[in-house]
Amino acid sequence: MSVHVTNIKIKSEWTDYNKHLNMAYYVLVFDQAWEILLEKFGMGETSAKTSGMSTMVVETNTTYDNEVGEGKEVEITLSYFDHDKKRLHYKLEMIDKETNKISSTIEMLSLHVDLSKRKVAEFNEERTKLMNSFISENKQKFKSDNLKFTGKLKK
Secondary structure, three states: OOEEEEEEEOOHHHEOOOOEEOHHHHHHHHHHHHHHHHHHOOOOHHHHHHOOEEEEEEEEEEEEOOOOEOOOEEEEEEEEEEEOOOEEEEEEEEEEOOOOOEEEEEEEEEEEEEOOOOEEOOOOHHHHHHHHHHHHHHHHHOOOOOOOOOOOOOO
């Protein structure tokens, strides 16, 4: 089980000469979905523009499990999420809506950054509460098996 984030239809300009989703666009799709969650936690584009605080990805691990063709609809789900004072650790899954098979996964480690200083910064109390509440509500839905970045959070 995991947390539904969004559904996305694969655009023709995202496919390659093999008639499937080009590898670069898997990351684009995941990034668009992750932005939805960042906004929920007060750390997305709005935060970057208004408070000067944002996140930056520092490490990823992507799997390509099954092809996704042009026009297919995929569901993006959050299968894992945790944080420490400055870092986010999360994993997203791309699921083919027609077959219900996992097409791809991406696991990421991101840093919370003060854009005015271009330095890593601790989450404020409000963001920490939002994330802790989200984790508390959804922890039973998260899967910690096969995570590559376990141990990178400093708790």
